[in-house]
Amino acid sequence: MIVRKGVTAKDVAKLAGVSQSTVSRVFFEGAMVSERTKKKVLAAAEELGYGPNEFARSLITNRTKIIGLVMKGVKNPFYPHVLKEFATAFKRLGYSILFVHTNNDEIQKDDIMTLLNYKVAGVIITDATLSLKVTEDFKANKIPLVFFNRKAGMKDFFSVCTNNYEASRHIAEFLIQKGCEDMVYISGNHDTSTSREREMGFVEVLKKHHVHYKKYTSDYTFAGGYTTGQQMVTENKVPSGIFVANDIMALGVLGALRENGISIPETTKVIGFDNIDMSAWPTNSLTTWEQPIVEMVEQTVRYMMAEIKEYSGVSGNIEVQGRLVERKTT
Amino acid sequence: MIVRKGVTAKDVAKLAGVSQSTVSRVFFEGAMVSERTKKKVLAAAEELGYGPNEFARSLITNRTKIIGLVMKGVKNPFYPHVLKEFATAFKRLGYSILFVHTNNDEIQKDDIMTLLNYKVAGVIITDATLSLKVTEDFKANKIPLVFFNRKAGMKDFFSVCTNNYEASRHIAEFLIQKGCEDMVYISGNHDTSTSREREMGFVEVLKKHHVHYKKYTSDYTFAGGYTTGQQMVTENKVPSGIFVANDIMALGVLGALRENGISIPETTKVIGFDNIDMSAWPTNSLTTWEQPIVEMVEQTVRYMMAEIKEYSGVSGNIEVQGRLVERKTT
DNA sequence: CTGAAAGCGCTTACAG
DNA sequence: CTGAAAGCGCTTACAG
Numbered sequence A, B: 001m002i003v004r005k006g007v008t009a010k011d012v013a014k015l016a017g018v019s020q021s022t023v024s025r026v027f028f029e030g031a032m033v034s035e036r037t038k039k040k041v042l043a044a045a046e047e048l049g050y051g052p053n054e055f056a057r058s059l060i061t062n063r064t065k066i067i068g069l070v071m072k073g074v075k076n077p078f079y080p081h082v083l084k085e086f087a088t089a090f091k092r093l094g095y096s097i098l099f100v101h102t103n104n105d106e107i108q109k110d111d112i113m114t115l116l117n118y119k120v121a122g123v124i125i126t127d128a129t130l131s132l133k134v135t136e137d138f139k140a141n142k143i144p145l146v147f148f149n150r151k152a153g154m155k156d157f158f159s160v161c162t163n164n165y166e167a168s169r170h171i172a173e174f175l176i177q178k179g180c181e182d183m184v185y186i187s188g189n190h191d192t193s194t195s196r197e198r199e200m201g202f203v204e205v206l207k208k209h210h211v212h213y214k215k216y217t218s219d220y221t222f223a224g225g226y227t228t229g230q231q232m233v234t235e236n237k238v239p240s241g242i243f244v245a246n247d248i249m250a251l252g253v254l255g256a257l258r259e260n261g262i263s264i265p266e267t268t269k270v271i272g273f274d275n276i277d278m279s280a281w282p283t284n285s286l287t288t289w290e291q292p293i294v295e296m297v298e299q300t301v302r303y304m305m306a307e308i309k310e311y312s313g314v315s316g317n318i319e320v321q322g323r324l325v326e327r328k329t330t
Numbered sequence C, D: 001c002t003g004a005a006a007g008c009g010c011t012t013a014c015a016g
Helices: A009-016 A020-027 A035-048 A054-061 A078-092 A109-117 A132-140 A164-177 A193-208 A222-234 A247-259 A293-309 B009-016 B020-027 B035-048 B054-061 B078-092 B109-117 B132-140 B164-177 B193-208 B222-234 B247-259 B293-309
Strands: A066-071 A096-101 A122-125 A145-148 A158-162 A182-187 A212-217 A241-244 A269-274 A287-290 A316-320 A323-325 B066-071 B096-101 B122-125 B145-148 B158-162 B182-187 B212-217 B241-244 B269-274 B287-290 B316-320 B323-325
Touching: A009 A020, A009 A035, A020 A035, A054 B054, A066 A078, A066 A109, A078 A096, A078 A293, A078 B078, A078 B096, A096 A109, A096 B078, A109 A132, A122 A293, A145 A293, A158 A164, A158 A293, A164 A193, A164 A241, A164 A269, A164 A287, A164 A323, A182 A193, A182 A222, A182 A247, A193 A212, A212 A222, A222 A247, A241 A247, A247 A269, A293 A316, B009 B020, B009 B035, B020 B035, B066 B078, B066 B109, B078 B096, B078 B293, B096 B109, B109 B132, B122 B293, B145 B293, B158 B164, B158 B293, B164 B193, B164 B241, B164 B269, B164 B287, B164 B323, B182 B193, B182 B222, B182 B247, B193 B212, B212 B222, B222 B247, B241 B247, B247 B269, B293 B316
Parallel strands: A066 A096, A066 A122, A122 A145, A145 A158, A158 A316, A182 A212, A182 A241, A241 A269, A269 A287, B066 B096, B066 B122, B122 B145, B145 B158, B158 B316, B182 B212, B182 B241, B241 B269, B269 B287
Antiparallel strands: A096 B096, A287 A323, B287 B323
16 A cells, blocks of 8 residues: 555545545544444545544644653663653554653753644653743643653652652662671662662651661763762772662662672672663663563553543552562672 | 644644645745745744644655664663664654564564555665565565564675674683683574574584584573573583683583672683674673674665665665673673 | 635534 | 535735
């Protein structure tokens, strides 16, 4: 079949011997057409290479089958993986992904305008934030919005996350059980809910058990983790247990520690968060907390589709559990 | 400014005291409007939160400011990086990215229909292939098509690549100069032009210098490289020089070799291709051939914009050079 | 430089 | 279940 330019419903109608409205109905889900005319129309469409013009369609329905996906950190493999899962899940439902990359933590106005002007069916924001003003725009246009792996600063939104607090408590218990007597938490960017929650859960348990700890502030990148690792060595402050706020940073820490001849897990135990593919590589074999991406994506998609069907604008926060993946660094 | 639903050019026209056509002209690049009315209209638009409806627009112009980007291997960090650069470059030009992920080597029909129905301004295909029939669809619709980092099987297309052949010749010369007397080439998926060209350039030089070599076939993944590395060790056939068709696979090879106590670069020298960020990590420090992503993206964008402006459908192949990045594995 | 009007390709009441 | 007709929000000749 060759899709030709300018083949319209009218052309198909003529060939099939029906009205243009009927052709439209055949391609519009939920409209009433008899099985017989449907077949006739479909055959004609196939012959002419017809596909409905999405723009004409959207002009009327005032909505597209496009989901805007806003992403910042493509350097952390976690996010490309998320992107892939979203693309797959939404494709199955007939939706496409408009990919918006933002360099800044806060999404810029022109990106928002793009999303709004293309009348996207919904917006997913992974590792960026939105100003309150902008979120009003989405609400005013009844465009559902989900924060993925990040809680919105304000109460009024919907987010899907791993239960970072609980996970980090588990991690603390696990490390204590493994015999760690002094610990370090290496944070990601401090303005992220993920980093703060992970710290909170971890620290609470340490305090309860009267375990000494120290916090290093880093930035969710490999380089950041590496630098922090070096710093600990230089300061002669390598503890027996380290919880790093994400895997990519943990790999940096691991690199620095190993380079300095610190034996892992004997001298120091390291645990990350995410369970990115790289963590499973035999050369890394990083113990970590798995974020169940597929489950998180499913939850997001489910909410999104419900909101697309009937907009409610409900806020809330879905938390999935994830699980500890024990490997050779502990 | 809050963008409100249903604010149309008509509303702006009324507020500004002009005709709807004039409002349209203000927002349509290249149309004639006096500076004075333009200001008036812009002020009214700002007040009402008006943005032109992209669909109504596209319905007439029969084109969008959307570029379709088809990508398969998001697990190789090279491609997320490419995605980011494209998103950035096109955003600057006012274009958005429709991200199409394909699981299969060959793009599926429904993905093509999506691209076609959304009347994308152009399509970029990174690591996937297209059937000849489908490319006809694009041609018939005068939609420019670029293969990025892959040459089309057929002659009739436009592609942007690193000069893999020349690069691989350099790599062979370099390894020979470093004293390697027997070599291995580890290929990526064999149906990719990149892997074949890299092999060809490499092998030609080795033959000229009468250097013994062996080829292993792998798949462009870390796991594939790791397995191949293990295999070489098991077969007791670790050579003094290894050229791996891409970095992520080279890291796998490196992992396997190091795990087996093979000292690098003393016993064996390893060189990759791409120069992904990870290769520069101190723990890896992989010597590699850099693909100049930014330059490749620029070339692609330039061709794309020219074709969008005036479609010619010319075929061709732009090859950029790249450069050797020497690190600790050689 | 600006306005009135036609029309892009659909969806969707409204009749029948 | 199907057709004729209105209309979504724009762009673009055509006049003036």
